[in-house]
Structures are given as structure tokens and as C-alpha cells.
Amino acid sequence: MARRLLAFRVRHYLIAFLAIQLALLVFRLDLLPAWTDEYSTLETAPRSLSEIAAWARGDVHPPLYFFLLHFWYRLPLPGSPLTRLRAVSVLFTLLATWLLDRLWLRRLPTTTRLWFLALWVTSPCLILYARMARSYTAQVAVAAVAFYASSRWLERAGEWRRFLLCAGTLVLTLYVHYIPGGAILVALNVCLAWRALREGKRLWVRALLALDAAVAIGTLPWWYGIWASLHRWSGGGFPYRVGDNVLLDTLAKLAYWFVSFSFGEALPVPTLLAAAALTPLMLYFAWRGLQTRPDWLPLVIVATIVGFVGVARWVSFPFVPARLMFLLPFYLLLVLEGCARHRRARTVFCLTLLLTYITGLYSYFTRAAFLNKGYAAPFDEIASLVKNNSPPATLVVIDPYNTDAFPLRDRIPQPSLLLDSQATLDRILAELRRGDYQKIWHLRTTHDLSPGGLNRRLERELSLRCAVRSHLFMPYSVLERWVIRLLGWPEQPTHYYHVLEATGCRVD
Numbered sequence: 001m002a003r004r005l006l007a008f009r010v011r012h013y014l015i016a017f018l019a020i021q022l023a024l025l026v027f028r029l030d031l032l033p034a035w036t037d038e039y040s041t042l043e044t045a046p047r048s049l050s051e052i053a054a055w056a057r058g059d060v061h062p063p064l065y066f067f068l069l070h071f072w073y074r075l076p077l078p079g080s081p082l083t084r085l086r087a088v089s090v091l092f093t094l095l096a097t098w099l100l101d102r103l104w105l106r107r108l109p110t111t112t113r114l115w116f117l118a119l120w121v122t123s124p125c126l127i128l129y130a131r132m133a134r135s136y137t138a139q140v141a142v143a144a145v146a147f148y149a150s151s152r153w154l155e156r157a158g159e160w161r162r163f164l165l166c167a168g169t170l171v172l173t174l175y176v177h178y179i180p181g182g183a184i185l186v187a188l189n190v191c192l193a194w195r196a197l198r199e200g201k202r203l204w205v206r207a208l209l210a211l212d213a214a215v216a217i218g219t220l221p222w223w224y225g226i227w228a229s230l231h232r233w234s235g236g237g238f239p240y241r242v243g244d245n246v247l248l249d250t251l252a253k254l255a256y257w258f259v260s261f262s263f264g265e266a267l268p269v270p271t272l273l274a275a276a277a278l279t280p281l282m283l284y285f286a287w288r289g290l291q292t293r294p295d296w297l298p299l300v301i302v303a304t305i306v307g308f309v310g311v312a313r314w315v316s317f318p319f320v321p322a323r324l325m326f327l328l329p330f331y332l333l334l335v336l337e338g339c340a341r342h343r344r345a346r347t348v349f350c351l352t353l354l355l356t357y358i359t360g361l362y363s364y365f366t367r368a369a370f371l372n373k374g375y376a377a378p379f380d381e382i383a384s385l386v387k388n389n390s391p392p393a394t395l396v397v398i399d400p401y402n403t404d405a406f407p408l409r410d411r412i413p414q415p416s417l418l419l420d421s422q423a424t425l426d427r428i429l430a431e432l433r434r435g436d437y438q439k440i441w442h443l444r445t446t447h448d449l450s451p452g453g454l455n456r457r458l459e460r461e462l463s464l465r466c467a468v469r470s471h472l473f474m475p476y477s478v479l480e481r482w483v484i485r486l487l488g489w490p491e492q493p494t495h496y497y498h499v500l501e502a503t504g505c506r507v508d
Contacts, residue, residue, distance in 0.1 A: 013114060014101055018094055021121035024361070025090040025130055029083045031365065033379050034133070036404045041133040042081055045069040057225045060232055060314075064175035065135040085133035093130040096141040097121065100329050103148040111343075112336050115350050119332055124264025124360035128375070129322050135177055136325045142173045143180040143326035147303075150188050151296045157192075157207040167211060171218030178229055179307055180326040185215060187302035233314055248487065253317040256371070257308075260321035261331050263356060265371045266363035272479070274356040281349055286331070288338030300330045318372040373474045373496040374404055374445075382443060382499055383411035385471060389501070390414050391438040397428060399444030399455050403497075408443055419444075419454050429461060435507035440466070442500040446493030459500055466502035473497035 034042065044052060044066050052070060056063040069085060077084050097120065105113045120126065129136040146169040153159070153166040170188075174181030189208060196204035219226060259265075262282050263275040290297070304327055311323040339346040363369045367376040386396060396416035398405045409416050417424060419442075431437065440462060448455040462468055472495035476484065484492060 014098070014117065017117040017121045018097060021097060022090070022094060024121070024127055025093060026087075028365065029086050029090070029131060030080065031367070032131070032375055033377060034082050034407055035374055035377070036406055038082065038085075038133045039404075039406045041066075041069065041085055045073040045081075045085060057228055060178070060229045061135070062175045062178060062222060062225060064172075065138055065177070069133075082133060086131055089130050089132060089134065089137050092137040092141050093126070096137055096144060096329075099141055099144045103144060104329070104333070109340070112340055115346070116332055116336055118354060119336075119350065119357065120329065122354060122357045122361065123328070123332075124266060124357055124364060125260045125321060126325075126328060127361060128265055128364065129325055132322075134322070136322050139173075139177045139180045139326045140329065142169065142176050143184065144329065145169050146173045146180070146184050147296060147299065147330075150184060151299055154188075154191060154299070155295075157203060163207075163210065163214075167214035167218065170211075170215050174215070174219055174226075175222065178226065179310055179323055180303075182310065183303040183307040184299070186306045187299050190302045191298055233310065245488075249317070250312060252487065253312050253320050254308075256317040257320045257324065259371070261328055264360040264364070265321070265375075266360050266369050267371060268359060268363045268369040271356055271359045271363065271369075274352065274359070278349070278353060278356065282335060285335045285338035285349070289334035289336070290338075292337045292340075294333075294337060296330070300327070303327070318374075369477070376474075377404055377407075378473045378497065379404070379407050379411055381473065382408060382497065385499065386412050386414060386441050386443075389439075390441070393436065393438040394441065395428070395431070395437045395439075396441045396443065397458065399442075399448075399450060401451075401455075402445045402447055402449040403443065414441075419450065419458060422452065422454070425454050425458060428458065432461070432465060432505055433508040435505065437505070438503065440502040440505070442502070444498055445496055446472075446491055446498045447489055448491065462500060462502040462505070466505035469501045469503075471499040471501065473499070 044055060047055070047070070049067060049070060052066045053063050056066065069088060072088055073081070073085065075084075077087075079087070097117070100120070101113070101117065105116060108116070126137075146166075149162070149166040149169045153162040156162055166188075170181060170185055173184060188211060192204050192208040192211070195201070196208065259267075259275065262279070263271060267275065304324075307324050307327065308320070311320055315323060336346075336350075339349055370376045386394075394414045396409075396412055396414050397419050398408055398416055400418040400420050405418055409418075417428065419425060419428070428440075432440065442455070442458060442462065444455050459468075474496035476494060476496065481492075481494065
């Protein structure tokens with residue numbers, strides 16, 4: 001009777017937490033502007049299924065998530081296209097919360113279970129990415145099932161039902177996104193190979209071969225897309241680095257990932273101070289959690305290493321947490337496992353962390369103190385400046401390498417060019433020398449990542465030939481400027497966005 005009463009109370013707690021999470025997710029869902037990746041989602045969802053498949057084969061994403069958005073987009077739902085597509089992420093977040101509770105939390109002590117739900121639904125990191133029209137929370141949902149099915153099958157590798165569930169969830173995860181699917185698949189292979197070497201049993205070799213064969217058959221229709229994505233990944237892509245030092249760049253990615261998972265990415269001064277005080281405790285409890293050795297730990301550790309290597313090679317440090325979002329539940333579980341035996345310390349720690357989350361959420365909803373300022377970029381303010389101060393013969397030049405170029409371009413009626421190559425720069429300079437324009441606007445972020453310094457070279461030419469005026473947006477804090485000095489950025493900027501206004505240009 002007591003057990004049934006406790007289960008009844010926990011179920012009602014889950015409903016309450018889901019209601020809180022829903023409120024946090026749908027409140028002002030259009031608060032932040034769409035950034036470049038969301039623009040890609042907005043452009044892709046209305047296409048036909050064949051067009052989406054063709055696009056995905058040339059991109060780094062599998063098609064399933066975009067197929068789902070295609071059908072969702074056709075529903076006669078209220079709201080703008082952006083908020084309707086963001087609502088899909090909201091639904092996947094709620095599904096992920098329910099799945100995590102049903103699959104992973106049921107065997108935990110009630111107090112640990114409730115603390116996890118409290119921290120999970122208020123996590124600023126989760127709220128940030130769950131309100132984007134991207135597949136991040138879909139990955140959390142399918143990976144939660146894939147990890148569970150994989151760990152269950154490892155307990156009884158000879159049971160065919162568990163095998164089919166494991167292989168099926170891995171195939172599903174790979175069709176949602178390659179990073180979690182590939183990371184879990186490699187982790188399973190490593191765990192099986194280790195058992196085969198340690199125990200010398202053919203069972204584990206047969207299990208490994210059967211798993212890989214089943215996944216290969218399940219992904220057979222999409223082999224070309226997987227191969228193309230691996231080819232693009234192995235090529236290294238564009239070198240998104242914060243500096244020339246590879247070790248420093250890797251440390252920056254690890255640090256940003258830790259801060260985002262632990263405290264979120266909107267950090268006002270109170271949150272920053274609390275984060276500094278809580279960081280040693282977070283690391284200590286995570287270490288203690290490792291020592292408890294939960295049965296899922298080897299699988300998750302290998303998947304974490306594989307996932308980080310895959311993501312760190314491809315994206316810059318602000319985008320590491322989003323691509324590894326499927327690991328966030330296990331990070332929280334590890335921390336809570338580590339402090340489970342220290343009840344008073346756990347209560348104080350979790351309450352302090354919860355208050356830190358609340359201040360971070362307040363900062364998020366007021367669009368303040370973002371670590372990645374591009375998420376709260378002042379597109380409307382920049383567009384208004386350009387539209388209201390442009391004569392008929394005006395050219396707008398936008399940096400596409402470190403700037404959300406498409407949201408800016410779509411807000412500005414004046415003719416615009418993306419400064420994406422030497423040929424484009426040569427064209428702009430030739431038109432500048434002929435005197436084709438009364439005014440030229442150059443819109444970019446202050447850290448130039450363009451090949452060969454295209455932005456710096458254009459600005460140098462404009463400064464030599466024209467009367468220039470700088471408009472700066474989104475100032476960096478004192479701490480951010482200190483980090484910029486540490487990273488050795490050559491520009492040493494004081495603001496995030498730079499708009500250069502050039503008039504009265506000299507004609508050759």
C-alpha cells in the first residue's frame with residue numbers, strides 16, 4: 001500500500017514537472033530571432049520529401065527529422081512558421097522528460113528522482129536549445145531509448161527481443177542524427193569487443209557482428225548519405241577555431257561545454273559568481289558519481305569521447321553543447337549519484353544550483369548576458385539602421401563566415417552581397433573604384449574568421465577611400481574581454497557586432 005501511494009505521488013510530481021517545463025518552453029517562443037541553422041530548417045521543411053532527401057544527402061544531417069517537420073508544417077496550426085517549427089522541439093522535450101523518467105529514473109531513490117526532474121526541467125541549457133527549430137531535443141529523446149535498449153541488451157546479449165530493440169533504436173537514432181547514433185554504436189562495439197577480449201567468449205563476437213550487420217541493413221537506403229557526411233567530416237570543413245593553438249581551442253570547447261551543461265549560457269553577474277562557487281562541487285560530485293560505477297557508465301563514457309571528437313572537429317566552441325545535448329541527462333544523473341550519500345550537502349547544493357538556474361532563465365528571457373551573443377543578435381536594430389539611412393545607390397556587404405548572414409539579409413531591402421570569396425571582394429572593390437555606390441554598409445561580427453581576412457581587407461580599403469563611421473552592438477563584459485585577450489584574438493574587440501558605414505568614397 002505504501003509503495004502504491006509513493007508511486008501515485010511520484011506520477012503526480014511528474015505531471016507537475018511536465019507542466020512547469022511546458023510553461024517555460026512555450027512562453028514567448030518567438031523571443032529570440034532565428035539564427036542561420038534555424039533558417040536552414042525554415043527553408044527545408046516546406047520542400048517535398050524528395051527535395052528534402054536530396055538536400056540531406058549533400059548536407060551533414062539525416063532526413064528523418066526534416067521529414068517529420070515537412071508533415072508538421074502542413075498542419076493548419078496558429079503562429080508564425082518559426083514558432084510552429086520550434087513547437088516540435090517543445091514536444092520532443094516533453095517526450096524526452098517522460099522517457100527519462102520511465103526508463104532511467106524509476107529505479108532511483110525518490111529524492112534523487114525528484115531532484116533530477118527539478119534540475120532537468122529548469123536547466124537553462126535545455127531550455128535554450130529546446131526552444132530552437134532544430135533536432136537537439138529529438139536526439140535527446142531517441143538517444144535516451146537507444147542507451148536504455150543498448151544497456152539492457154548488454155545484460156543479456158543472447159536474448160533476441162532485446163537485440164532487435166537495441167538495433168532498431170540505433171537505426172532510428174542514426175536517421176535522426178549521426179552524432180548520437182554513431183557515438184552509441186561505436187560505444188556498443190567497444191564494450192562488446194572488450195568483453196570478447198576479456199572473457200574469450202564467442203558470444204560477444206557473434207553479438208558484435210550481428211549488431212553491426214543489423215544496423216547496416218537498417219540504414220541501407222541511406223548509405224550514400226552517411227558516406228557523404230563522413231567524407232565531409234573527414235575533410236575537416238571550415239577551421240572554426242578560437243585561436244591558432246589546437247590545445248587551447250580544445251580546452252575552450254571543453255570549458256564551454258562544461259559551463260553550458262552545468263549553468264547554462266546566459267550568465268549575469270549573480271549567476272556567474274554562483275557558478276564559480278559551485279564549479280568545484282560539480283566536479284567533485286561528478287567524480288564521486290564516476291566512482292559509484294552505474295551499469296550504464298562504460299557505454300556513456302565511450303559515447304561521450306566519440307561524440308566530442310566528432311563534434312570538436314567540425315564546429316566551434318559555442319556549438320559543442322547543442323550537438324552533445326543527448327548526454328546532458330547522464331551528466332545530471334552522474335552529479336546526483338555523486339552527492340546521493342551526502343543528504344544535507346545534496347540539499348544545499350541542489351537548492352543553490354536550482355536558484356542559479358532560475359537567475360539564468362531570467363537572464364535568458366530578458367535577452368541579457370548570453371555567452372553566444374549570436375543567439376540574441378540585434379538583427380532588427382541593425383536592419384533599421386541600414387534601412388533608415390540609405391540613399392538609393394547603396395550596397396550592403398555581409399560577412400557569412402561568423403555572422404548570421406541570412407536573417408540579416410532578409411530584413412534589409414537594399415541590394416546585398418555575401419563576402420564569401422576573393423572574387424566577391426574583387427567585384428566590390430571594382431565597383432567601389434567606379435563610384436557605383438553612394439554608400440556601402442559592411443555588416444559583420446568583430447572576430448574575423450573569413451579566409452585570408454576578407455573582412456579586414458575590405459574595411460581597410462573602405463577606410464582608405466571613404467569617410468567611415470563605426471556602429472557597435474552588444475558590448476562584451478570585462479570578463480569576456482579578458483578571455484578574448486587570453487585567446488589572442490588579433491582584433492581585441494569591445495563589442496560583438498560591427499556595422500561599418502562608408503560614404504563619399506574616392507573614385508579612381
